Amino acid sequence: MARRRNNARASRSLALSAILVIFAFCAGYAAAEANTPHSMFSYTDPSKWATLQKDWAVCGSGTEQSPIDITKVEVSTDLGPLEHTYKASAGTMQNRGHDFMLNFEGGNGKLTIQKKEYTLQQVHWHAPAEHTINGTRFDAEMNMVHEDPSKARAVVSVLFSTKADRPSKLLSDLGQYFKRLAGKENAEEEVKDRVDPAKWIDKASGYYRYEGSLTTPPCTEGVIWTIMSKVADASKEQADLFKSVSKTPETDARPVQKINNRVVRYYKGVETS
Numbered sequence: 189m190a191r192r193r194n195n196a197r198a199s200r201s202l203a204l205s206a207i208l209v210i211f212a213f214c215a216g217y218a219a220a221e222a223n224t225p226h227s228m229f230s231y232t233d234p235s236k237w238a239t240l241q242k243d244w245a246v247c248g249s250g251t252e253q254s255p256i257d258i259t260k261v262e263v264s265t266d267l268g269p270l271e272h273t274y275k276a277s278a279g280t281m282q283n284r285g286h287d288f289m290l291n292f293e294g295g296n297g298k299l300t301i302q303k304k305e306y307t308l309q310q311v312h313w314h315a316p317a318e319h320t321i322n323g324t325r326f327d328a329e330m331n332m333v334h335e336d337p338s339k340a341r342a343v344v345s346v347l348f349s350t351k352a353d354r355p356s357k358l359l360s361d362l363g364q365y366f367k368r369l370a371g372k373e374n375a376e377e378e379v380k381d382r383v384d385p386a387k388w389i390d391k392a393s394g395y396y397r398y399e400g401s402l403t404t405p406p407c408t409e410g411v412i413w414t415i416m417s418k419v420a421d422a423s424k425e426q427a428d429l430f431k432s433v434s435k436t437p438e439t440d441a442r443p444v445q446k447i448n449n450r451v452v453r454y455y456k457g458v459e460t461s
Contacts, residue, residue: 226285227373229405234442237405247407253445254400254413255318258452261396267455269391270344270414271300274308276384281365282376283433286404286440287312288366296385299334299342301412306334306342308385315430317347318403318441319415326419327427329441330358331403332385341402342412346388347419354421358388363429370432393418394457398450403442417457 229237238248247253274297282289295307310333317329328348335341348356361383369375394417401409431437 224405226287226404231286231438231440231442237407241405244405244407246401246409247405250401250407250409251446251448252399252401252409252450253407254403254411255320255442255444256398256400256447256450256452257320257323257444258396258415259322261452261454264397264453264455267395267397267453269455269457270389270395272308272386272389273297274385274389276382276386278382279379280376281362281369281379283369283372283374284312285373285434286438287314288369288430288433290362290379290383299344301342301414304336306336306340308332308334311385313430314403314441315427316439316441318444319345319347319413320444321347321417325441327424328422328430330388332388340410341408343414344389345413345415347416348422348427349419350422350424350427352421353423355423356421356426358420359422359426359429363426366429366432370429371435373434390416390418390420392458394455396452396454398452400445400450417454 229240235248238245277292277296279290279292279296282291289310289312291310292308295309298305298307300306311330312333313328313330315328317326319329320326326347327350330346330348332344332346333341334343348359361381362379365377365379369377396413396415396417398413399409400411400413401407402411431439433440
């Protein structure tokens with residue numbers, strides 16, 4: 189009888205150990221996936237990303253890749269204003285080699301989509317914009333990246349245009365960090381002045397929503413994208429700052445991907461212009 193009890197305890201212990209190993213592996217993979225070093229890929233030819241690493245194959249074979257050109261949309265009555273609880277907080281600005289990233293340690297408020305909460309983890313910028321509207325590519329794009337406890341992602345995107353050459357207050361506030369970190373790959377600096385992401389989202393704006401992927405390797409799919417339809421202003425000087433991230437000015441926009449059978453839903457908002 190004692191031997192049976194010992195065998196049962198040993199079996200339970202082995203099962204628990206196996207579960208812990210699997211959990212640790214998954215958590216480690218998710219963390220590594222979310223922090224792919226930018227030195228491992230280039231924007232010279234993004235079509236080659238799928239061949240650089242075995243687990244990046246979806247960059248070429250995926251059917252729900254991002255970014256996309258938004259042309260045909262389906263107006264949805266079940267969508268409403270964005271629900272978020274962003275707050276003013278400090279962060280850390282980092283030069284990742286291809287872009288500048290503002291990281292919020294521990295997260296900054298939550299975004300709710302279909303009763304599911306995603307925590308804002310980081311914000312980064314692309315120049316020019318990655319998503320296009322009816323074939324029009326804007327001058328820059330801000331991606332606000334969120335994660336839920338299972339590491340599922342949701343991204344809120346704001347497009348910027350320099351057509352009117354009107355400075356963005358957001359970019360003016362953060363411009364000093366872009367300038368000091370320009371050309372200094374992997375360098376970072378603490379953003380001591382509290383920034384409030386709630387002010388970055390125009391409450392009157394409508395938005396487009398679709399299911400896509402990360403726009404950098406490993407191009408993981410299952411990302412919920414929300415693209416604000418009201419384009420924000422920025423000065424040409426501000427947009428050019430994003431290209432100064434490396435010593436040799438470059439763009440960091442992945443080409444648009446095939447939409448395939450996906451549906452882009454549209455919430456009208458209350459835009460007046």
